[in-house]
Amino acid sequence: MLEAYKDFWRKYIDFNGKSNRLEFWTPVLIHIISIFIIALIGIVCFITGIFIVAAILSAFVGIFALAIIVPMFAITLRRFYDAGRKRATAIILIVLSIFVNITFDIIQINSVAVSLNIISLICTIILVIETLLPSRNVADSELKWL
Numbered sequence: 295m296l297e298a299y300k301d302f303w304r305k306y307i308d309f310n311g312k313s314n315r316l317e318f319w320t321p322v323l324i325h326i327i328s329i330f331i332i333a334l335i336g337i338v339c340f341i342t343g344i345f346i347v348a349a350i351l352s353a354f355v356g357i358f359a360l361a362i363i364v365p366m367f368a369i370t371l372r373r374f375y376d377a378g379r380k381r382a383t384a385i386i387l388i389v390l391s392i393f394v395n396i397t398f399d400i401i402q403i404n405s406v407a408v409s410l411n412i413i414s415l416i417c418t419i420i421l422v423i424e425t426l427l428p429s430r431n432v433a434d435s436e437l438k439w440l
Contacts, residue, residue: 295320306365312376313369314429329355378430380437391417
């Protein structure tokens, strides 16, 4: 498991090749748990009035989130390829999700917001399901979109 997390950082910008489920989900779960714990500590610090520590922890989470954007994108593409899916599918889903979330922040019309949230939720569900699929050894010509 530790080796999978090390590989996550070693293959920082490797957009080719494959990543199995362990190599994908280990860093994802470590990042979710780490950010949750740090955010929880920051909330406690904010509530108790230790604002400087809360601000530092907030900045740390933001910097960390920026630092993992590229490797998470790379490992997602590798995971899609390993699951027998086209990398373009992952790119489309990620870009669509980002675009929808940015649009949601800009447009504050309730009916549009509900539609955008549904689209974002569908993209996220598809990404999760595709990354949970078992590894498949298929030729490039046999790769599926979904």
